[in-house]
Amino acid sequence: MGINLSQCFIAVDDHDKAIAFYRDVLGLEVRSDVGFEGMRWVSVGAPDQPDVAIVLEPPLADPNASDADREAVNVLLAKGLLRGVIFSTDDCDALFERVRASGAEVLQEPMDQPYGVRDCSFRDPAGNMLRFNQPRKG
Template sequence: MNQNRTGATPPDLRLTHCFIAVDDHDKALAFYHDVLGLEVRNDVKFEGMRWVTVGPATQPEVNIVLEPPGADPNASPGDRQALTELLAKGQLRGVNFLTDDCDATFEHISASGAEALQEPVDQPYGVRDCAFRDPAGNLIRFTQPLSRKR
């Protein structure tokens, strides 16, 4: 096991949830489920909110929560407005996915009409990657290690 700087062994941690701001759950589901093929794990409405999670079938422990900007109940109205404006500008970060074939992934997603930001390109840091915007404007990248390049 690895030890941290204090010499102690850190706890065994695993990612369970990450969050992506969306302005329309139905459009987001059309992209993340219908185009990317992620499983819909939860789609629950509660007290005027909607809790939607998706994730790769091969990673049942990883959930991507699709939530409106400023969903935090402690966010001020000003913060909610600022987050909504940043989302509209495409300034909020999305996620990176690993793929075995970046070029085929690019072609598949392009065929859906999604906004392509970068065609597949070999990067000097050892991956081939491409990028799209999801329907809310979030940056979504797809990377393939060059060691797996076909």
């Protein structure tokens, strides 16, 4: 019995800004854009990983959530306290320069980590932390 990652979710407060970042800056492809009950879900993914998608979803994708819960999640998103994702790349430094040039908030410039990767991190337009790592040689 095999298990593979199919989808992961990232909360965004502005899907159009998120699409511009994930598609135009990171180079991911938009795979679907679906609206339902006043909410919107957009899936994006790397062209060479057709079976894995990141779903850009509303901060609280539950039509039955209370107003207080919606406000709490929006506050956490605005503070950048919701979890993001980690991407792998074959050129951390080049990716860093491309993303920085887009105006994204830099959290960490490329650096070698003791656990065997060179990585950097940014915030997406909604405030989610995204890390990009490259295995170190040797």
